[in-house]
Amino acid sequence: MRENRKNDEKRKIKFTGNYTKHAMGSVLAEFGDTKVIVTASVENGKPKWMDKDDERGWITAEYSLLPSATNTRCQRERTKISGRTQEIQRLIGRSLRACVDLTKMPDITITIDADVIQADGGTRTASICGGFAALSDAVEKLIANGTLKENPIIEPVGAISAGIINGEVRLDLDYEEDSHAQVDSNVVLTKSGKIVEFQTTAEGNPYDYEQMLEIFKIAKKGIDEIIAMY
Numbered sequence: 001m002r003e004n005r006k007n008d009e010k011r012k013i014k015f016t017g018n019y020t021k022h023a024m025g026s027v028l029a030e031f032g033d034t035k036v037i038v039t040a041s042v043e044n045g046k047p048k049w050m051d052k053d054d055e056r057g058w059i060t061a062e063y064s065l066l067p068s069a070t071n072t073r074c075q076r077e078r079t080k081i082s083g084r085t086q087e088i089q090r091l092i093g094r095s096l097r098a099c100v101d102l103t104k105m106p107d108i109t110i111t112i113d114a115d116v117i118q119a120d121g122g123t124r125t126a127s128i129c130g131g132f133a134a135l136s137d138a139v140e141k142l143i144a145n146g147t148l149k150e151n152p153i154i155e156p157v158g159a160i161s162a163g164i165i166n167g168e169v170r171l172d173l174d175y176e177e178d179s180h181a182q183v184d185s186n187v188v189l190t191k192s193g194k195i196v197e198f199q200t201t202a203e204g205n206p207y208d209y210e211q212m213l214e215i216f217k218i219a220k221k222g223i224d225e226i227i228a229m230y
Helices: 083-097 123-144 175-180 209-227
Strands: 013-017 025-031 034-044 058-065 108-118 157-165 168-171 183-190 195-202
Touching: 013 123, 025 123, 034 123, 058 083, 058 123, 083 108, 083 123, 083 157, 083 183, 083 195, 108 123, 123 157, 123 183, 157 175, 157 209, 168 209, 183 209, 195 209
Parallel strands: 058 108
Antiparallel strands: 013 025, 025 034, 034 108, 157 168, 157 183, 183 195
């Protein structure tokens, strides 16, 4: 639970780059006790479903929880992934594609793998932030080795959770806070403040317009601070 942390104060956040040896980009993203290893792998070509005349490249994402990442062991999703996992993977992919000009990376597919090794709330937002950091690392290397002629990243993107607990809007919820939240929110914004995702759900009583604005304001403050860390 939140200790010595103001309502608009995020948890301690840290990004450790070049975390694995083989991936083009790799980052350990730490949001408090939530820890996610995020890698960016690069392949020549584009997905089979894309038209052969389509000049875009593609960015996609996969997400998984290690069995021991939570306080009770979760099963590995070997043959069929859950609806929750599908939703998170799509969110990560959408968020990263939103800040990239895909026409500047033709015939290249970058896969972002987010593997949660320890979960304490905010795994999807930590995955997005770590994903952007890993993507940036990969893009720099692709430019350096001549694979890319120019940087396809339009602007940075960041994400953070927020919620309403006992009538108070709080930033960057840990698991215990999230499990007690009356309103739960995940926000994804670009550096310029454009909205990529604003998922806000009332778990109990509905929230009002002023509270929605307060959630957005507190989330933007946190995301601005995160983007400054990249």
